[in-house]
Amino acid sequence: xxLVPGEIVKLFKERFGSGSEPELYRAPGRVNLIGEHTDYNLxxxxxxxxxxxxxxxxxxxxxxxxxVYSRDVGSEFAxxxxxxxxxxxxxxWRDYVLGVARELVRAGVPLTPCDLLVASEVxxxxxxSSSAAIEIATAFALLxxxxxxxxxxxxxxxxxxxxxxxxxxxxxxxxxxxxxxKGAAIQIDCRSLTHKYVELPHDLRIMAVNSLVKxxxxxxxxxxxxxxxxxxxxxxxxxxxxxxxLRDVSLAQFEQIEESIPAVPRRRAxxxxxxxxxxxxxxxxxxxxxxxxxxxxxxxxxxxxQYDYEISCDExxxxxxRAIKIPGVYGARxxxxxxxxxxxxxxxxxxxxxxxxxxxxxxxxRFGIEPAFYDCEPAAGAARIA
Ligand code: GLA
Numbered sequence: 001x002x003l004v005p006g007e008i009v010k011l012f013k014e015r016f017g018s019g020s021e022p023e024l025y026r027a028p029g030r031v032n033l034i035g036e037h038t039d040y041n042l043x044x045x046x047x048x049x050x051x052x053x054x055x056x057x058x059x060x061x062x063x064x065x066x067x068v069y070s071r072d073v074g075s076e077f078a079x080x081x082x083x084x085x086x087x088x089x090x091x092x093w094r095d096y097v098l099g100v101a102r103e104l105v106r107a108g109v110p111l112t113p114c115d116l117l118v119a120s121e122v123x124x125x126x127x128x129s130s131s132a133a134i135e136i137a138t139a140f141a142l143l144x145x146x147x148x149x150x151x152x153x154x155x156x157x158x159x160x161x162x163x164x165x166x167x168x169x170x171x172x173x174x175x176x177x178x179x180x181x182k183g184a185a186i187q188i189d190c191r192s193l194t195h196k197y198v199e200l201p202h203d204l205r206i207m208a209v210n211s212l213v214k215x216x217x218x219x220x221x222x223x224x225x226x227x228x229x230x231x232x233x234x235x236x237x238x239x240x241x242x243x244x245x246l247r248d249v250s251l252a253q254f255e256q257i258e259e260s261i262p263a264v265p266r267r268r269a270x271x272x273x274x275x276x277x278x279x280x281x282x283x284x285x286x287x288x289x290x291x292x293x294x295x296x297x298x299x300x301x302x303x304x305x306q307y308d309y310e311i312s313c314d315e316x317x318x319x320x321x322r323a324i325k326i327p328g329v330y331g332a333r334x335x336x337x338x339x340x341x342x343x344x345x346x347x348x349x350x351x352x353x354x355x356x357x358x359x360x361x362x363x364x365x366r367f368g369i370e371p372a373f374y375d376c377e378p379a380a381g382a383a384r385i386a
Pocket of ligand 1: 032035036037038039040129169170171172173336337338
């Protein structure tokens with residue numbers, strides 16, 4: 001549901017009383033264009049921040065607690081401020097907020113009693129990074145006027161995710177939420193933690209299609225993939241002792257020694273190494289305005305996730321196969337962690353209407369589910385908005 005700042009402030013006042021005027025913060029979700037599961041292998045990723053975002057309204061309070069209401073879940077929790085440093089996860093939405101609060105306390109940022117209202121328009125389980133949007137919006141809100149370097153805010157959000165929520169994810173989602181820019185994709189180097197903005201062709205629409213399925217396998221498979229990549233690195237070190245992560249291996253080097261790597265880690269490594277290379281390739285194609293090449297890279301990336309990384313599923317493969325047959329669609333691929341969520345599609349502007357209606361009819365006919373479509377204009381990163 002699209003949110004407007006005035007509505008959130010109104011909700012905040014209804015919920016917590018009309019005392020002081022809350023401050024309002026926004027942090028976007030993201031859609032990754034290419035470079036999937038490459039971030040924790042210290043390679044490149046290429047996301048854009050979305051208009052769809054999480055909003056956090058915040059005002060000081062006198063009850064000694066951090067009190068948080070989620071509009072989306074319709075539930076509230078509170079914790080005494082002096083207990084935040086020792087807080088434990090409970091396995092629900094509140095972990096994203098509390099994880100960030102705990103990391104701030106542990107980073108030496110004292111928190112004072114306050115009320116927070118969290119409202120997000122980033123669909124959960126969609127691969128569009130709803131969790132990073134909550135984390136980063138919460139971090140900005142709790143920091144208020146206190147300054148922390150933007151990169152440190154992204155890293156703090158990632159720590160909340162890996163050490164509190166318990167998913168050993170890379171830096172992409174929080175980075176994109178902090179550093180998003182209107183009109184541009186962000187080419188992130190996940191080793192040096194630096195980025196370049198890349199403007200995208202104007203005669204191209206980025207359409208995300210939500211399959212509305214999320215197979216449970218997701219978080220355990222994520223852990224497995226992280227471990228398999230480490231196994232691949234260990235096997236590669238037999239031939240190239242200087243290699244520290246899959247980022248250090250070129251495709252040519254890999255092809256010389258791949259026979260020496262056990263079959264499963266070999267396939268995982270092939271995906272990571274090739275998808276990292278596809279990031280600068282996609283950026284170059286975007287700069288050269290080569291839409292056909294951009295589309296080819298999308299499809300190659302999808303095949304790599306489908307067969308080598310094995311993180312796709314029937315619903316997503318169906319959406320990709322159908323999409324790339326529609327005239328005016330340059331390419332399609334799954335985006336995000338995998339096992340459901342969204343595809344991302346490069347579509348000519350005048351083909352968008354047919355794209356939506358054909359894909360909707362086909363997907364409903366096959367799976368009985370009406371997919372959701374999001375027109376993804378690259379948007380700005382997190383900020384205070386009121
Ligand atoms: C999830 C993680 C990211 C990244 C993607 C896959 O979104 O949070 O760090 O690994 O999966 O590219």
